[in-house]
Structures are given as C-alpha cells and as structure tokens.
Amino acid sequence: MAHNPSVAEIWQAVAEWAPSTLAEEWDNVGLQVGDPAAKVKKIVTALDVSQPLVAFAIDTRADIVFTHHPLIFAPLKQLDLSSPIPRVISTLIRHDIALLSAHTNLDSVSNGVSDQLAAMLELMDVLPLCPEPSGQYPSAGLGRVGRLPEPLSLRQVSQHVCVRLGLPGVYVTGDPNMVVNRVAVCGGSGSSLWPAFVESGAELFVTAEVKHSVAREAEMRGLAVMDAGHFATERPIIPILTEYLRSIAIDRQWDVKVLMFRDEKMPASWFVPGAEE
Numbered sequence: 001m002a003h004n005p006s007v008a009e010i011w012q013a014v015a016e017w018a019p020s021t022l023a024e025e026w027d028n029v030g031l032q033v034g035d036p037a038a039k040v041k042k043i044v045t046a047l048d049v050s051q052p053l054v055a056f057a058i059d060t061r062a063d064i065v066f067t068h069h070p071l072i073f074a075p076l077k078q079l080d081l082s083s084p085i086p087r088v089i090s091t092l093i094r095h096d097i098a099l100l101s102a103h104t105n106l107d108s109v110s111n112g113v114s115d116q117l118a119a120m121l122e123l124m125d126v127l128p129l130c131p132e133p134s135g136q137y138p139s140a141g142l143g144r145v146g147r148l149p150e151p152l153s154l155r156q157v158s159q160h161v162c163v164r165l166g167l168p169g170v171y172v173t174g175d176p177n178m179v180v181n182r183v184a185v186c187g188g189s190g191s192s193l194w195p196a197f198v199e200s201g202a203e204l205f206v207t208a209e210v211k212h213s214v215a216r217e218a219e220m221r222g223l224a225v226m227d228a229g230h231f232a233t234e235r236p237i238i239p240i241l242t243e244y245l246r247s248i249a250i251d252r253q254w255d256v257k258v259l260m261f262r263d264e265k266m267p268a269s270w271f272v273p274g275a276e277e
Contacts, residue, residue, distance in 0.1 A: 001123045001253065002244060002253050002254065002255040003083075003204070003253065003254065003255060004039040004040055004041055004254065004256065005039070005252070005254045005256065006036065006038060006130040006253050007031065007034055007036045007037070007042065007063075007098045007100070008031075008036035008037065009036050009083050009215075010040055010043065010064060010066075010100065010256075011030055011031060011036075011114050012060065012102050013177065013245070013248045013252075014066075014100070014102055014241075014244070015030075015051070015102075015105075016212065017109060017111075017244060018102050018105040018106045018108075018109040018112060018190040018238070019105060019109070020093070020105055021105075021134075021136075022104070022108040022109055022132065022137065022140055022226075023103060023104045023105040023106040023108075024104040026073075026102045027070070027073075027103050027105075028070045028072055028073050028101070028103070029070065029101055029102055029103050029104070029105050029108060030090060030100065030101070031098065031099070031100055032070055032071050032072050032099040032101055032169060033071070033072075033089055033093060033097075033098060033099040034092070034093070034096075034097065034098025034099060035098065036098075037138045038039075038063065038096065038098060039063070039140055040042060040064055040098075040254075040256055040257065040258045041061075041063055041233060041256060041257065042062045042063055042064075042258075043065075043066055043245060043256060043259070044056060044061060044062040044064070044065050044066070044104060044258075044259050044260070044261055045064060045066045045067070045238055045241050045242045045245070045258065045259070045260050045261065045262050046065065046066075046067050046068075046238060046260070046261040047068045047069060047231065047234060047237075047238055047264055048067060048068070048069050048190075048264065048267075049065065049067050049069070049071040049088060049099065049126070049246065049249065050264070051054075051088070052137045052261075052263060052264075053067075053224070053261050053264065054088060054091055054092065054097075055099055056261050056263070057142060057164055057261075058064070058097070058241060060259060061141070062097055063096070063098065063209065063258070064095060064097065064098045064099070064100055065092070065097055065098070065099050065100070066099075066100045066101070066102075066245070066263065067099070067100075067101050067243065068101065068102065068103060068113070068234060068238065068241070069101065069116055070101040070103055071088060071089070071099060071101070072083060072089075073215060074125045074183075080091065083232050085253075094246075099207075102241070104142070106241070107124065107142060107187060107188065108128075108132060108137075108140045108142055109137070109140050110137075110139040110140055112140075113187035113233075113234050113236075113237045114129075114142070114143050114144040114185055114186055114187050115144060116187070116236045116237050117144070117185045117186075117187045117206070117233055117236065118144040118146055120156075120184065120236060121145065121148075121160065121161065121183060121206065122148070122149055122159055122166065123144070123145075123146030123148065123183055123185070124146055124147050124148070124149060125146050125147055126141065126144050126146035127144065127145055127146065127198060127219065128141030128142070128143065128144060128145075129141065129142065129143030129144055129145045129184050129185075129186065130143055130193055130195065130196045132141040134274075136230060141239065142186060143184060143185060143186035143190060143193045143196065143197075143207075144184070144185050144186075144203050145182065145183070145184040145185075145197075145200045146182070146183065147157045147181055147182050147183070147209075148181060148182075148183060150217070151179050151180065151181050152179075153156050153176065153177050153178065153179060153180065153182055154174050154175060154176050154177070154178045154180055154204065154224050155176040155177065156170065156230060157180050157204060157226075158170055158172050158176075158184070158226065161228055162228065165228055165229075165232040165233070166232070167228060167232055168270050170226050170227060170228045171210065171226065171227040172224065172225075172226050172227075173210075173215040173218045173219055173224060173225045173226075174218065174219075174223065174224025174225065175222075175224075178224060179198050179201065179203070179204060180203045180204045181204065182198075182200070182201060182202035182203060182204075183202055183203070183204045183205075183206060184197045184202040184204070184205045184206070185201050185205075185207065185233075186205075186206075186235040187207075187208070187233040187236075187237070188207070188208055188230050188233060188234050188256070189208055189223040189230060190205070190208065190209075190210075191199045191207070191210055191211040191214045193205075193207070194211075194214045194217070197220065198223070203223060203224055204222070204224040204225070204226060205218075205224070205226070206218060206225070206226045206228055206233070207227065207228070207233065208227055208228060208229050208230040208232075208234075208260075209227065209230055209232050209257070210225055210226075210227040215264075229266065230271040231266040231267070232266070235264070235266060237265075238260060239260060242259075242260040245258045246258045249264030
C-alpha cells in the first residue's frame with residue numbers, strides 16, 4: 001500500500017546512490033532545514049536555492065526542496081531576516097518545507113554530475129579524473145576523463161559544447177585548430193583539478209570558473225581549457241536526480257510526487273553590445 005515517506009527516508013534513498021562519505025570535508029550535504037520526521041507528499045528539485053524556487057515550492061505545496069548546491073555552508077552567527085539566507089530559511093520553516101542538498105557527493109558518484117557532463121560530450125572509456133581515495137567506490141571521484149569518438153579540432157569541440165549545453169558561447173584557451181583526442185571534464189568549479197588534468201594526458205579540460213593562472217599555464221603548455229560556466233555544466237544532473245527520486249518512489253510504493261523547477265536560470269547573462277537593439 002502506498003504511503004508517505006519521511007524527510008529522513010528521502011535523504012537515505014539519495015544517500016544510497018550518493019553516499020555522504022563521498023562529500024568533500026568542507027561541504028555541507030543532507031538536511032539543511034526542516035524536520036527529518038516530517039511526512040512528504042511532494043518534492044521540488046533544482047540546482048540552486050533561489051527566491052523563484054522557494055515561491056514555486058510554496059505555490060505547489062511542496063514538502064521538500066531538493067537542491068544540488070547547499071544554502072548553508074558556514075555556521076550562521078545570527079538569523080537576521082533582513083539578510084537573504086536567513087530570510088529564505090525563515091520562509092521555508094514558516095511553510096513547513098524541508099531543504100535537502102546533495103553536492104560534492106553527487107559530483108563524485110557514478111552517474112553523477114561529471115558523468116552526465118561526460119555523457120553529453122559523448123566521451124568514451126570514461127574514468128574518474130581524481131579517483132575516490134579510500135578505494136571503497138572504484139568508479140567514484142571528482143572529474144572524469146575519456147576520449148572522443150573521433151579526433152576533433154578545438155573549434156569543433158567548442159561548437160559541440162555550446163550546442164549540447166545550450167550556450168551562446170564559451171571561454172576557451174588554446175589553438176582553435178589543435179587536435180583534441182582526450183577530454184577531461186569537471187562540472188562546476190574545477191580549477192583545483194588542474195594538476196590531475198595535466199597528468200591525465202588529455203588535451204582539453206572542460207569545466208567552469210577557470211582561474212586566470214590556470215588559463216595562462218594551459219597557454220604555456222600548449223593545452224586547452226574551456227570555461228562553460230558553473231550553471232550549464234551542473235544543471236544536467238537535475239533531471240537525473242528527479243527521475244531517480246521518481247523511480248525510488250515507484251519501487252518503494254511511496255505516495256510522492258516529484259517536480260523539477262524548470263524556470264531555473266543562470267544568475268548572470270551574456271551582454272553583447274547592440275544585441276538588444
């Protein structure tokens with residue numbers, strides 16, 4: 001017989017796929033706001049906590065907002081409701097909406113953020129760029145590296161990335177005519193994985209928020225690095241998370257509806273002089 005699970009049961013189901021132990025030490029995953037014992041009838045998924053997302057959750061009478069990015073990273077010293085984060089927390093509590101987040105554990109796990117990015121770029125023979133150090137999860141780790149089905153120029157790969165991620169453009173360091181065989185990817189901010197990329201033997205690193213020093217080193221080494229944006233490189237995981245929760249609900253006979261917040265947009269946009277005229 002169908003029943004309503006608790007907030008804690010929802011998190012446990014996701015943790016079976018993306019264990020909390022895979023999260024980086026600095027991260028904050030799991031329950032952010034709410035009562036773990038509260039019963040759940042409706043879940044809304046999204047990449048980020050935002051005011052439009054919270055409004056959507058209220059309008060749809062959701063019991064959980066499940067995001068990739070946590071709202072709370074550092075301990076809050078005060079709940080000053082004139083500040084954005086405490087105000088969102090207060091709104092969620094007043095409307096009995098719990099907040100769950102799966103962040104770097106979802107980045108690292110098999111079929112997680114970077115695997116989805118690798119799949120969108122049609123990479124083959126994909127392996128973790130930085131394997132999970134304990135060895136408990138052989139297919140897990142930050143970033144991925146694999147080969148293209150056939151060698152392409154950097155210009156061609158750049159065009160492919162724009163099409164697959166729905167972008168008007170990307171920042172690229174490297175000779176547009178250089179031949180690319182192997183590609184490393186990391187959804188979200190990946191500059192810290194630069195040394196692993198260099199050691200991997202790949203010619204191109206697709207990630208986001210590329211540091212200036214990393215771009216300069218790529219230039220000096222004759223390698224390529226592509227900044228495709230944090231939002232675009234991670235947003236593809238949200239439909240996967242949504243379908244995972246839906247399949248779990250069916251398997252466990254949960255009376256739960258899972259909605260994806262489809263109106264989510266990048267916090268910044270491209271400005272091209274003259275384009276608005």
